[in-house]
Amino acid sequence: MLKTITRIPVAHYKNLRARSGLSIKIDQTEIALFKLSNGKVYAIENHSPHPKGGVLSEGLVSGEYVYCPVYDWKISLVDGKVQAPDVGQVRTFKVEVKEDIVFIVI
Numbered sequence: 001m002l003k004t005i006t007r008i009p010v011a012h013y014k015n016l017r018a019r020s021g022l023s024i025k026i027d028q029t030e031i032a033l034f035k036l037s038n039g040k041v042y043a044i045e046n047h048s049p050h051p052k053g054g055v056l057s058e059g060l061v062s063g064e065y066v067y068c069p070v071y072d073w074k075i076s077l078v079d080g081k082v083q084a085p086d087v088g089q090v091r092t093f094k095v096e097v098k099e100d101i102v103f104i105v106i
Contacts, residue, residue, distance in 0.1 A: 005105060005106075006105070006106050007096060007103040007104075007105050008026055008103060008104045008105075008106065009101050009102070009103055010024045010026070010031075010033060010102055010103065010104050011024070011033060011101075011102040012100050012101065012102070013035070013041070013097050013100045013101070013102050014100055016033070016035035016041065016102065017035065018035050018036065018037045018039075019034075019035075019036065019037055019061040019062075020034070020035070020061065021033065021034050021046075021056065021057030021058060021059060021061065021066065022034075022057060023046055023055070023057040024104075026104060026106070029045075030045070030046040030047065031043050031044070031045065031046055031093060031104065032044050032045070032046040032055075032056040032057035032059075032066070033057070033095075033102065033104075034057075034061055034066065034077055036061070036063075036064065036077070041095045041097060041102055042064075042077035042078065042092070042095060043092065043093040043094075043095050043104055044056060044066075044075070044077060044080050044090050044091065044092050044093065045080070045090040045091040045092075047090070048068040048070060048071070048073060048075070048088075048090070049073075049082060049088030049089060049090055050068070050070070050071050050073060050086070050088065052070055052071070053070065054068040054069050054070035054071060054073075055069065056068060056069075056075065056090070059075075061077075064076060064077050064078050065077060065083070071086075073086045073088070074086070075090060077092075078092075079092060080092040093105070093106065094106075
């Protein structure tokens with residue numbers, strides 16, 4: 001059986017601020033969208049994996065990482081992995097940019 005691919009438009013590329021997060025919601029899933037200073041766009045689950053949580057779209061972005069605003073955990077925007085010494089992972093989402101429109105691919 002073939003898997004259906006859905007591209008959901010979520011933002012205009014030109015309206016995304018570099019090194020800032022944008023919170024979006026698709027169905028019941030909250031997603032943090034980030035545009036890096038190099039122009040790449042990443043999307044991850046918008047909830048830090050530690051027990052008290054944290055809204056990742058409000059975190060500080062440095063390179064390809066976001067720092068949780070609650071516990072300062074360093075989380076990769078590329079693969080969603082929490083960096084040592086902390087442990088955990090958040091879900092990542094594929095992003096495509098076509099003609100100024102940012103899509104989440106699910």
